[in-house]
Amino acid sequence: MKRVLLVTGLAASLAACGGHVPATLPSLGEVATFEVVAANGGAGRGWDGVVEAVRRSDLSAQTAGRVIAVEVDVNDRVAAGAVLLRISAVEQDAAANAARAQLRAAEASAAEAEQNYRRFAALANGQFVSKAQIDQARAARDSAVAARDAARAVVAQAAQQSAYTVVRAPFAGVVASRDVEPGETVAPGQSLMRVYEPRELRIEVSVPQTRAEAIRRDPRARVVLPGGREVVPAEVTVFQAADAASHSVNVRVRLPGLDPPPAPGTTAKVVFDAEAGTAGDGGVAPLRIPLSAVAQRGELSGAYVKQGDRLLLRQLRLGARVGDSVEVISGLQAGDQVARDPVAAMQALAAQRKQAGTANE
Template sequence: MVQPTRSTAVEAIYATGSVEPTVMLPIAPRVAGTLASLEADEGSQVRKGQVLARLEDTDLSSTVDELSARARYAREQFERTEDLVQRGFVSSTELDRTRSDLDAADASLRRARTLRDFTALRAPADGVIIRRDGEIGQYLAAGQGLFYLSCCAPLRASVEVDEEDIVRVHVGQKVVLRTDALPGRTLDGEVSQVTPKGDPVARSYRVRIRLADPAALKVGMTVDANLIVAERANALLVPSAAVQGGHVWIVRDGRLHRQSVRTGVLGAERTEILEGLDTDAHVVLDPNEGLHEDHRVFERMAVTAPKNP
């Protein structure tokens, strides 16, 4: 037996998911090549401009050396021609030609050096590497993501909500979360996004949750979320298992009686009673089909502790 208690009534939708970055930047090479070295890994804290990986640059370095030699020769030719023009031995037309040759050689050298610089992958911002999709010796196409960087924004939670419950979920809805990584602690949040298209196989919709205090969390941590549908303070509550089809069984003067009740907020653990009971009632905790009106019983009170979502 239990007696009704007064506390906060909570009805919630339960969902599970994980912590993810709000912003995730892909980092990809701007030129194709073979991965020569890795200088950061998953979990690495990096700074903007830091080298994360390098591609093989042997061919590009050879090209730079060759074009450097050509640019030096073009400059020598230009300077020699400039001297000859000043001494009146050649025309200014020849000087214009050598200047054009020098400009072209310098431009080719700059392009080659830029391509060689592109073989070093650098962090575009401060952050944490949360994924790496490549190994040394692997060939990478230009634009193929190698690292994924969490940066610039706080973490959030992403959970999957059953399609039968999604109509009761909306942006701004209060959420209470727990994670095994922080035993005994709850985290507050609110729904920030409900994806418009569900997963027809899993029959669920992805819901993203803005966290009030994400500092203690890390990317990838699993979370249990209770999305609050209804909440009422100072409600009269009984264990949900005691309520059967709009009635409960109570014991009065040592005998069973079937008592009609009107329920309010329906929680997974406890249900609000709006009418039909008071705090003095002795309620059968887990009634079965064998109960009958006016049967004599021996009472044994159960100890129940209030539970939050």
Template sequence: MKNKHWKTIGAVLTAVSLITAGCSESASGTNEETLPVVKTWKVASTQAGVIASGKIAASEEIQVVSKVSGKAATVNVNEGSVVKQGDVLVTLEASDYQQQIAQAQAAIAGAQAKLRDTKAGARNEQLQQLASTVEQAKASLKVAESTYNRMKALFDSGALSQAELEKTSLDLEKARTGLEQAQAQYNLAKAGPTSDTVAALQAEVSRLNSSLELAKSSYDNTIVRAPISGIVAKRNIDPGEMAAAGSPLLVLVKMDEVKVEASVPQEQINNVKVGSTVDVKVDSLGGKVLQGTVEFVSPISDANSSSFPIKVKMPNKDGLLRAGMVAEVMLQGQAEQGTKVPTAALQQKDNKQYIYKVDNDVVHQVEVTVSNTSGDWATVTAGVNENDQVVLNPTDKLAEGTKVIAN
């Protein structure tokens, strides 16, 4: 009887326990369902006023090449050497080019001598010699005529064949032609050269002079000089190595002035004008803010984005700025440190501004310092850190310690 009684009590207690547990689970599920759902935004640390991030580049970067091929005889600079415009950087072996100069000079000398002789005309000795040749030709013609007349008489009498007469006739014709040629040479020498003859010889002298200038230019090109004043950033040649025409031997950079190459979003590109002054922040200089001048604003966007390239020139007399350093470009007067957050994350109470951070689904109310508000963004100088999750459009239901479901 006792055992039966205790069994009944145990069953009742078990049932009550199950009912209680079920009620507890139901209540817990109801609490989770009623937690407010908030939309959050992750803070990213930025520089207030930044319109573009880019890199510093040399104001000028020149690849020094040789116009001619040849073996490097000397290389007078190393990487890091400071050079002035016109300094000799590299010399190539030049013996072949020197021989070309000598050959061209010799050819010019011969052509000029021939031109002088032609202009001077024939000398008296030459004229006398040619006149003597004419007299000899006349005498030969007389002999040929006399012989022919005698042979013709024999032919007419039947004592000479037709073939022998024709041979004598041919000799007579040769004598006449010889006299004509001798007379023509004498007349030409006596009259002097024609203008066309002189012009042709002068043209030949000019052509050879051009060849000489080309040979000298090739020789001069074996001496490679600095096209600008700057610093040797790279050296690709050593003495004894072959230098190919057009191949870079050295790279020179001009660093007393540098430029920042950056890309500006399309929403802000119209705020940037050529000639305007901007602030430039360089993190590697401890966040120092410098001033630069916009020298180029591209009329077309980058091929793979909607951003527009710009170039900002900056003085670099002390040499602290180096090519490749990251720089941030800001409109003049906006170089203040801060973090951008959406204005929708701010809530004002009692003349103070707050944001609500979410940490492990718990809200924490934090007072912030706002230095500037523009459109949908505000610049916060204190109160938020990078990677903070802040609530957007907070309501009065939120308070310190409120549990939420972050979305």
């Protein structure tokens, strides 16, 4: 049904472009074609992966409060330590003030206990106080010192809670997402923002365990980014352990510094030189055809294939685009004769049908 719709759509678009079928249409013999060949010539085999940032940070609230200011937005560049967001600190500041007051009281108690111990120690030389009194004074002093140290820890904890109300950038980077607005109430653990470093990117792909050793011996590769841009990775790391469920091995590819850098989350294809000339999972080497030979109508893709004295429109399932060519996952076979110009092929097909109709009359 999809092939019928594709043929009908192409014919309708031809009529719509010119208002009518041209009086003089190219014949079948005038349609230029090329032979589809398997891409074995050192092109290598690739696997799809997702671009991710090496340094990325999901910033979450570490204290409760109300968001009073958001200083940055999505796509803003921030410096290390820059203020990103502020949370109300009324409760945190009050707790910090109370902790400092308790610390002063504990320090005074510790100082008094120290003085009492020294007095009892001086009197003990003249045997004016008993040994039990000396021990009690020493215990009171040690207890006051411990209470003072605990109060200092409470002050440090309260000060840290106050510091959590100002969210700062952990490193220089770009704001990837912003999950809160001023006026919202946040709780500990709630997501606030996401920051990443665009200059340090990598891709992880899963390859069959049967291919891992060859890639480990020859880690040369190239990365095909969205839009057809190709780059040579800075480093290729093949994991030693395989996944027990999928029996695949992860390969991590670190990208060089790029301008502009690809956005994290986009897909890319990693092609390994060690896999050049190998067949796909189904035992068939990948095929590529020029993009100009693809007839695109909406979500359907096709190509005109010449068989003897006939032109047939085949629906294609396309893969990754590399430069001016595209990978054909299904729909074509090596040796097929494909029309270089879909428009000329469509016109020749219309002429073929017209001649057939005239002959029938």
